[in-house]
Amino acid sequence: MISTNDFKTGVTVEIDGNAWQVVEFQHVKPGKGAAFVRAKMRNLCTGAVVERTFNAAERLPKAVVERKNMQYLYEADGTYVFMDNETYDQIELNKEQLGNAINFLKENMDVKVISFNERILGIELPNTVELTVVETEPGIKGDTATGGSKNAKMETGYVVKVPLFINEGDVLQIDTRSGDYIARA
Numbered sequence: 528m529i530s531t532n533d534f535k536t537g538v539t540v541e542i543d544g545n546a547w548q549v550v551e552f553q554h555v556k557p558g559k560g561a562a563f564v565r566a567k568m569r570n571l572c573t574g575a576v577v578e579r580t581f582n583a584a585e586r587l588p589k590a591v592v593e594r595k596n597m598q599y600l601y602e603a604d605g606t607y608v609f610m611d612n613e614t615y616d617q618i619e620l621n622k623e624q625l626g627n628a629i630n631f632l633k634e635n636m637d638v639k640v641i642s643f644n645e646r647i648l649g650i651e652l653p654n655t656v657e658l659t660v661v662e663t664e665p666g667i668k669g670d671t672a673t674g675g676s677k678n679a680k681m682e683t684g685y686v687v688k689v690p691l692f693i694n695e696g697d698v699l700q701i702d703t704r705s706g707d708y709i710a711r712a
Contacts, residue, residue, distance in 0.1 A: 529589045531564040531581040539571065539590040546571040546590035546643040554583070571641070571648050574626075594639040594651060599632050607632070609640060609650075624649055630685035631656045631703045652703040657712045658682055660697045663689070679708075 529540060534552040541547070551567040562583035569576045571592065581587075597609040597618075606619045607629075618640070622629060628650050632638075639651040663679035679689045679699075687701060689708045700709040 528586045531566075531585045531587065532583060534564060534566055539592050540587040541590040542587065545573075546592055546648070550576060571643060572646070590643060592648075593642045595642070597638060597640045597650075599634060599636045599638055601634060602632075609638070612637070618647065620647065620650070627706070628652055628703070630681075630683055630706065631658070631701065632683060633658070654704060655700050655702055655709060657698050658685070658701055660689075660693060660695050660699060663693060663695055665694065 529538065532554070534549050536549055536551065538549045539546050540549070547568040548571055549566055550569050553565045554562065555565055556562045564581045564583060564585075565578065566581065567576060567578050571590075596612045598612055600608045600610055600617070602608070605622060607621070607625060608617055608619050610617050620640075624647060625632075626649060628638075631652055633656065636656070638653075641648045641651055658681040660679045661682050664677050675691050676688045677691055677693075678686050679693055680686050681699070681701070685701075685706070687699075687706065687708050689699065693699065693708075693711070698712040700712050701707070702709055
Protein backbone atom coordinates (compact mmCIF):
# COMPACT_ATOMS: atom_id res chain seq x y z
CA MET A 528 0.00 0.00 0.00
CA ILE A 529 1.17 3.50 -0.77
CA SER A 530 -0.09 6.71 0.79
CA THR A 531 -1.17 9.61 -1.42
CA ASN A 532 1.21 11.75 0.68
CA ASP A 533 4.06 9.68 -0.79
CA PHE A 534 3.09 10.35 -4.43
CA LYS A 535 6.02 11.14 -6.71
CA THR A 536 6.14 11.44 -10.48
CA GLY A 537 6.37 7.95 -11.95
CA VAL A 538 4.79 6.06 -9.01
CA THR A 539 2.32 3.39 -10.14
CA VAL A 540 -0.79 2.48 -8.17
CA GLU A 541 -3.70 0.12 -8.82
CA ILE A 542 -7.20 1.62 -9.06
CA ASP A 543 -10.20 -0.45 -10.20
CA GLY A 544 -7.96 -3.25 -11.49
CA ASN A 545 -5.89 -0.97 -13.74
CA ALA A 546 -2.35 0.32 -13.33
CA TRP A 547 -2.13 4.13 -13.08
CA GLN A 548 1.10 6.15 -13.19
CA VAL A 549 1.39 9.54 -11.51
CA VAL A 550 2.32 12.16 -14.13
CA GLU A 551 1.93 15.27 -11.92
CA PHE A 552 0.78 15.78 -8.37
CA GLN A 553 0.08 18.64 -5.98
CA HIS A 554 -0.48 18.49 -2.24
CA VAL A 555 -3.13 21.09 -1.37
CA LYS A 556 -3.79 22.46 2.13
CA PRO A 557 -6.77 24.79 1.98
CA GLY A 558 -7.24 27.25 4.83
CA LYS A 559 -10.52 25.62 5.66
CA GLY A 560 -11.14 21.88 5.53
CA ALA A 561 -8.92 18.83 5.16
CA ALA A 562 -5.80 18.59 3.01
CA PHE A 563 -6.01 16.67 -0.27
CA VAL A 564 -3.81 15.54 -3.16
CA ARG A 565 -4.64 16.50 -6.75
CA ALA A 566 -2.91 14.19 -9.22
CA LYS A 567 -2.77 13.89 -12.99
CA MET A 568 -2.55 10.18 -13.74
CA ARG A 569 -2.07 8.06 -16.86
CA ASN A 570 -3.80 4.71 -17.25
CA LEU A 571 -1.03 2.35 -18.37
CA CYS A 572 -3.54 -0.05 -19.93
CA THR A 573 -5.39 2.48 -22.13
CA GLY A 574 -3.05 5.50 -22.18
CA ALA A 575 -5.83 7.87 -21.00
CA VAL A 576 -4.74 10.78 -18.79
CA VAL A 577 -7.15 11.98 -16.09
CA GLU A 578 -6.98 14.31 -13.11
CA ARG A 579 -8.09 12.80 -9.80
CA THR A 580 -8.41 14.12 -6.28
CA PHE A 581 -7.55 11.99 -3.23
CA ASN A 582 -7.88 12.64 0.49
CA ALA A 583 -4.53 13.23 2.17
CA ALA A 584 -3.07 10.00 3.60
CA GLU A 585 -5.49 7.85 1.56
CA ARG A 586 -3.85 4.49 0.93
CA LEU A 587 -3.84 2.76 -2.47
CA PRO A 588 -2.37 -0.60 -3.49
CA LYS A 589 0.94 -0.32 -5.35
CA ALA A 590 0.71 -1.67 -8.90
CA VAL A 591 3.29 -4.31 -9.68
CA VAL A 592 4.40 -3.34 -13.17
CA GLU A 593 7.04 -5.71 -14.48
CA ARG A 594 9.78 -4.46 -16.81
CA LYS A 595 11.69 -7.19 -18.68
CA ASN A 596 14.83 -6.61 -20.70
CA MET A 597 14.20 -7.85 -24.23
CA GLN A 598 15.78 -7.51 -27.63
CA TYR A 599 13.87 -6.41 -30.73
CA LEU A 600 14.50 -8.96 -33.47
CA TYR A 601 12.44 -8.16 -36.57
CA GLU A 602 9.10 -7.07 -38.05
CA ALA A 603 6.94 -9.36 -40.19
CA ASP A 604 3.48 -8.46 -41.55
CA GLY A 605 2.82 -5.76 -38.91
CA THR A 606 3.96 -8.03 -36.05
CA TYR A 607 7.06 -7.07 -34.08
CA VAL A 608 9.08 -9.90 -32.50
CA PHE A 609 10.99 -9.48 -29.23
CA MET A 610 13.23 -12.01 -27.44
CA ASP A 611 13.70 -12.32 -23.67
CA ASN A 612 17.42 -11.83 -22.92
CA GLU A 613 17.40 -14.45 -20.15
CA THR A 614 15.07 -17.25 -21.27
CA TYR A 615 15.26 -16.65 -25.07
CA ASP A 616 11.45 -16.85 -25.24
CA GLN A 617 9.96 -14.78 -28.06
CA ILE A 618 6.84 -12.62 -27.93
CA GLU A 619 5.00 -10.81 -30.69
CA LEU A 620 3.51 -7.31 -30.34
CA ASN A 621 1.36 -5.36 -32.79
CA LYS A 622 1.48 -1.69 -33.81
CA GLU A 623 -1.23 -0.68 -31.31
CA GLN A 624 0.79 -2.06 -28.38
CA LEU A 625 3.94 -0.24 -29.51
CA GLY A 626 2.46 3.16 -30.39
CA ASN A 627 5.07 5.79 -31.34
CA ALA A 628 7.93 3.48 -30.34
CA ILE A 629 7.80 2.00 -33.87
CA ASN A 630 9.52 5.17 -35.15
CA PHE A 631 12.67 4.42 -33.15
CA LEU A 632 12.99 0.60 -33.25
CA LYS A 633 16.11 -0.84 -34.85
CA GLU A 634 16.87 -4.54 -35.14
CA ASN A 635 18.86 -5.98 -32.20
CA MET A 636 17.97 -2.99 -30.00
CA ASP A 637 17.53 -3.66 -26.27
CA VAL A 638 14.23 -2.39 -24.81
CA LYS A 639 12.14 -3.00 -21.70
CA VAL A 640 8.78 -4.72 -22.22
CA ILE A 641 6.23 -3.49 -19.67
CA SER A 642 3.55 -5.85 -18.35
CA PHE A 643 0.86 -5.70 -15.67
CA ASN A 644 -1.03 -8.80 -14.45
CA GLU A 645 0.53 -10.91 -17.25
CA ARG A 646 -0.80 -8.41 -19.85
CA ILE A 647 1.75 -6.63 -22.03
CA LEU A 648 1.20 -2.87 -22.00
CA GLY A 649 3.98 -1.76 -24.34
CA ILE A 650 7.70 -1.09 -24.42
CA GLU A 651 10.06 1.40 -22.82
CA LEU A 652 12.81 2.69 -25.10
CA PRO A 653 16.17 4.14 -24.09
CA ASN A 654 16.03 7.96 -23.80
CA THR A 655 18.05 8.41 -27.00
CA VAL A 656 18.64 6.33 -30.11
CA GLU A 657 21.11 6.69 -32.96
CA LEU A 658 19.51 6.62 -36.41
CA THR A 659 20.97 7.13 -39.88
CA VAL A 660 19.60 9.77 -42.26
CA VAL A 661 18.44 8.09 -45.49
CA GLU A 662 16.82 11.05 -47.24
CA THR A 663 17.17 14.83 -46.90
CA GLU A 664 17.86 17.87 -49.04
CA PRO A 665 21.59 18.47 -49.52
CA GLY A 666 23.30 20.94 -47.21
CA ILE A 667 24.75 24.08 -48.81
CA LYS A 668 27.86 25.82 -47.53
CA GLY A 669 26.93 28.77 -45.33
CA ASP A 670 23.60 27.28 -44.27
CA THR A 671 24.70 26.94 -40.64
CA ALA A 672 24.54 30.71 -40.12
CA THR A 673 20.86 30.98 -41.03
CA GLY A 674 19.64 28.82 -38.15
CA GLY A 675 16.91 27.21 -40.28
CA SER A 676 15.79 23.61 -40.35
CA LYS A 677 14.70 20.96 -42.85
CA ASN A 678 13.07 17.54 -42.76
CA ALA A 679 15.17 14.38 -42.70
CA LYS A 680 13.87 10.84 -43.16
CA MET A 681 15.55 8.34 -40.85
CA GLU A 682 16.27 4.63 -41.51
CA THR A 683 13.10 3.64 -39.61
CA GLY A 684 10.91 5.90 -41.77
CA TYR A 685 10.57 8.55 -39.05
CA VAL A 686 10.78 12.18 -40.27
CA VAL A 687 12.48 14.70 -37.96
CA LYS A 688 13.38 18.41 -38.24
CA VAL A 689 17.17 18.85 -38.40
CA PRO A 690 19.59 21.76 -38.94
CA LEU A 691 20.48 22.59 -42.54
CA PHE A 692 24.04 21.19 -42.32
CA ILE A 693 22.84 17.57 -41.86
CA ASN A 694 23.40 15.32 -44.90
CA GLU A 695 22.34 11.84 -46.01
CA GLY A 696 24.34 9.13 -44.27
CA ASP A 697 24.83 11.15 -41.06
CA VAL A 698 24.10 9.30 -37.82
CA LEU A 699 21.96 11.39 -35.47
CA GLN A 700 20.93 11.13 -31.83
CA ILE A 701 17.14 11.35 -31.48
CA ASP A 702 15.26 11.84 -28.19
CA THR A 703 12.67 9.02 -28.01
CA ARG A 704 10.47 10.90 -25.51
CA SER A 705 9.91 14.00 -27.67
CA GLY A 706 11.05 12.74 -31.08
CA ASP A 707 13.43 15.70 -31.50
CA TYR A 708 16.92 15.84 -33.00
CA ILE A 709 19.63 16.19 -30.33
CA ALA A 710 23.01 16.04 -32.05
CA ARG A 711 25.17 14.22 -34.58
CA ALA A 712 26.57 11.00 -33.17
